[in-house]
Amino acid sequence: MRNVSDVLWQYLSSGQRDDGLLVGYGDRLGNRTVFKRLGYLLEHSGADTPALIGACLERRSAGLTLLDPSVKAPGRIVRRWGLRVNVTLGRPGDD
Secondary structure: OHHHHHHHHHHHOOOOOOHHHHHHHHHHHOOOHHHHHHHHHHHHHOOOOHHHHHHHHHHOOOOOEEOOOOOOOOOEEEOOOOEEEOOOOOOOOOO
8 A cells, every 4th residue: 555655656746647537537437435545645645636535525435444454453444545555654755
């Protein structure tokens, strides 16, 4: 998930950024859980993306989901996103 976070940050700070296209890709996946994770990562990164975060909030699925489904670890629950944050993420630019 750390890698996903890093890639997202690079995308957001690039000249190729297209929020509508990103939301469209999420819609095409047909799995609204992706919007929980994307919204959480956007807020965690501190990026100025209120419209994109709003689109994620509108599209998020119900229920509780693991931030990183490949890791079976406990973690705090972020009710806003319906996520159990079961991994530690650095801040954008941390190495």
